[in-house]
Amino acid sequence: MDIWVVPMIIVVLLICTIGLLSARKSRQANTSANGQDSAIPEIIENHPFTLNPIIWVIFIYAIFLFTVIFYYATSSS
Numbered sequence: 001m002d003i004w005v006v007p008m009i010i011v012v013l014l015i016c017t018i019g020l021l022s023a024r025k026s027r028q029a030n031t032s033a034n035g036q037d038s039a040i041p042e043i044i045e046n047h048p049f050t051l052n053p054i055i056w057v058i059f060i061y062a063i064f065l066f067t068v069i070f071y072y073a074t075s076s077s
Contacts, residue, residue, distance in 0.1 A: 004068065011064045015057050022053035 049055055 007064065007067070011060060014060050018053050018056050018060075
């Protein structure tokens with residue numbers, strides 16, 4: 001068994017969880033779109049990118065990729 005199998009499974013599960021949660025939120029937004037628009041919450045107004053699932057997926061992948069590169073860079077010395 002390779003050293004990166006378990007971390008890769010964890011990363012894939014995190015990315016799938018983010019995808020499922022964002023799909024669930026988009027369904028809720030579509031069903032409530034028929035009514036009157038509500039005010040944008042202050043947190044989203046101040047930081048609109050924090051709830052973007054694409055940014056979270058890229059962030060998790062970048063951390064994993066940096067870990068793999070750092071591991072091989074330090075072990076090759």
